[in-house]
Amino acid sequence: MKTTLILTAGLALALAGCNQNTAIGNDREAQLDPVATAAPIEPASSALANVATALVKPETMTDADVSAIGGKKGRCVFRLTEVGYPTFVYDPGNQGFIKLNGKLIPVSAAGADRYTSGDLLVTTRLLDDEGNAGLQAQELIVVPPGAGDELGYRGYVLCEQ
Numbered sequence: 001m002k003t004t005l006i007l008t009a010g011l012a013l014a015l016a017g018c019n020q021n022t023a024i025g026n027d028r029e030a031q032l033d034p035v036a037t038a039a040p041i042e043p044a045s046s047a048l049a050n051v052a053t054a055l056v057k058p059e060t061m062t063d064a065d066v067s068a069i070g071g072k073k074g075r076c077v078f079r080l081t082e083v084g085y086p087t088f089v090y091d092p093g094n095q096g097f098i099k100l101n102g103k104l105i106p107v108s109a110a111g112a113d114r115y116t117s118g119d120l121l122v123t124t125r126l127l128d129d130e131g132n133a134g135l136q137a138q139e140l141i142v143v144p145p146g147a148g149d150e151l152g153y154r155g156y157v158l159c160e161q
C-alpha cells in the first residue's frame with residue numbers, strides 16, 4: 001500500500017513538468033506567448049556542421065518560417081500529414097527550402113526531382129496514392145552530408161498555382 005502511494009506521488013510529480021508543449025500547432029495563450037520568429041536561413045555546409053548525421057531529420061516549418069522563405073504561392077508544399085505544417089517547400093526545377101537542425105536550408109534543383117545544397121541531397125517522388133483529403137502522396141528522401149543511408153519520409157504534396 002505504501003509502495004503504491006509512493007509510486008503514484010512520483011508519477012504525479014513527473015507529469016507535473018509536462019504541461020509546456022511548445023511544438024508548433026499546439027494551443028497557447030496568444031497574449032502570453034511571444035510571436036514565433038523564423039529560423040535562420042543557412043546553407044547546408046554551416047547549418048549541419050558538426051551535427052551527427054543520425055540526428056538530422058526534417059522539421060516542420062512555422063508560419064514565420066514560410067513567410068521568411070517567400071511564402072507558398074506558386075510552390076509545392078510537402079507535408080508529413082495532409083493537415084500538418086510544411087516540411088519541404090519547393091518550386092519544381094528551381095529552388096526549395098527544407099528545415100533541418102533548426103535552420104532553413106535553401107536547396108537548388110540538380111535534375112528532375114533532385115535538390116542539393118553542398119553535400120545535402122533532397123529528392124521527391126510522387127506515389128500512386130492519395131490521402132483521405134485527396135492530396136497526392138509523395139516520398140521525400142533526405143541524404144545528409146556524410147550519411148551512409150538515406151532517410152525516407154512518406155507524406156503529401158500540394159502544388160499551388
